[in-house]
Amino acid sequence: MNDLPTAAPNLGPDLERTDAPFTAEQLEHARKLFAGHVGFLKSAPTLEFLPDASVPEVAFAGRSNVGKSSLLNALTGRNSMARTSNTPGRTQELNFFEVGAPLAFRLVDMPGYGFAKAPKDVVKKWRFLINDFLRGRDVLKRALVLIDSRHGIKDVDREILEMLDKAAVSYRMVLTKADKIKASELVEVTERTAAEARKRPAAHPDILVTSSEYGMGIPELRAAVVEAVS
Numbered sequence: 001m002n003d004l005p006t007a008a009p010n011l012g013p014d015l016e017r018t019d020a021p022f023t024a025e026q027l028e029h030a031r032k033l034f035a036g037h038v039g040f041l042k043s044a045p046t047l048e049f050l051p052d053a054s055v056p057e058v059a060f061a062g063r064s065n066v067g068k069s070s071l072l073n074a075l076t077g078r079n080s081m082a083r084t085s086n087t088p089g090r091t092q093e094l095n096f097f098e099v100g101a102p103l104a105f106r107l108v109d110m111p112g113y114g115f116a117k118a119p120k121d122v123v124k125k126w127r128f129l130i131n132d133f134l135r136g137r138d139v140l141k142r143a144l145v146l147i148d149s150r151h152g153i154k155d156v157d158r159e160i161l162e163m164l165d166k167a168a169v170s171y172r173m174v175l176t177k178a179d180k181i182k183a184s185e186l187v188e189v190t191e192r193t194a195a196e197a198r199k200r201p202a203a204h205p206d207i208l209v210t211s212s213e214y215g216m217g218i219p220e221l222r223a224a225v226v227e228a229v230s
Contacts, residue, residue, distance in 0.1 A: 022223040030222035037101035038076045043093040047132055051096055053139040056105045056229035061130075061160055062146030064112035067176040070212035071146065072097075072109060075221055092122065094133060105229040108140070114156035130160075134167040142204075142228035143171040144221075149178045149209070152189045153196055165202045172204035172224060173197055179211040 022030075044050050062068045073081050081097065095109040110133075111126050134140070143164055147153055153161075153173075164171045173193055178186055190207055197203040208224060210217035 022220055022227075026223045026227070027219045030226040031219060033100060033104060033226060034076055034222050036099075038078060038081065038097060038099050040081070041096040041098050041106065043095050045093045046129065047136070050094070050133075050137075051106070053137065055103055055139065056141045057096075057108050057137065057139050058105065058225050058228050059108040059110050059133075059140060059143045060146065061110045061143055061171075062112060062176070063114040063148065063154070063156060066112070066146045066148050067212055068109065068112060068146050071174070071176055071210060071221075072107065074210075074212040074215060074218050075107075075225070092126065094129070105141075105225075107225070110143075113160060114154070131163060131167075134163060134169050140169060142225075143169055144208075144224070145171050145173050146176050147173055147193060149175045149186055149189055150180050152192055161200060161203070165200055168202060170202055170204065170228075172206065172208065172228075174208045174210055174217075174221065176210055176212065178209050178216060179214055 041051060042049070060068055060072060073079055076097070076099075092111050094111070097107040097109070099105055099107060110130060113126060113130075134143070145157065145160060145164070147157060161171070175186075175190060175193060181189070186209065190209055194205065194207045197205055197207065208217055208221055210221055212218075
């Protein structure tokens with residue numbers, strides 16, 4: 001399956017930069033891993049449905065409509081690996097995907113947060129599910145927190161960052177939809193995000209900048225996932 005192009009056209013050199021250096025060998029190793037077997041395993045509406053904690057896991061978190069499903073599809077090179085929807089709060093389960101044959105690690109698609117129209121009981125259920133998962137999942141090696149480049153970190157994002165800090169789960173922030181803003185604005189939001197990351201105890205200092213539409217930053221994102229589980 002063909003990869004997407006690695007840079008958005010005509011968007012300027014600043015948009016093609018990355019703050020997470022990986023060697024050509026790391027990028028190629030990650031590309032080959034994701035070019036192999038990647039498949040949906042199961043959905044877990046509650047903790048009792050979690051798969052066996054037998055391999056390392058990397059979780060993806062983000063506000064509703066941050067582009068999480070599109071990023072997962074770009075990451076795996078599959079157009080329909082994760083369901084995309086314009087309806088905020090559609091995903092209310094932990095979705096597990098297996099990577100590698102033999103199995104190397106799993107990706108965990110966490111329910112989106114911050115959707116204003118969700119009933120209070122849904123929000124409460126989300127909070128308990130995510131909190132318990134983060135605190136009790138020993139094989140969870142890292143969380144990738146997706147931040148919309150157009151808006152930067154919002155208070156609702158800080159809630160999940162605090163949750164991760166308290167659970168002592170290592171996480172890295174990933175800017176999405178980088179092609180939707182000017183290059184100069186992208187540099188500014190990247191710097192602001194990195195400055196906040198440096199203040200947080202469980203945050204990785206490097207920020208990844210991505211565009212699912214153009215495939216920008218996807219090779220680096222793959223390498224970051226593989227690095228986290230290695």
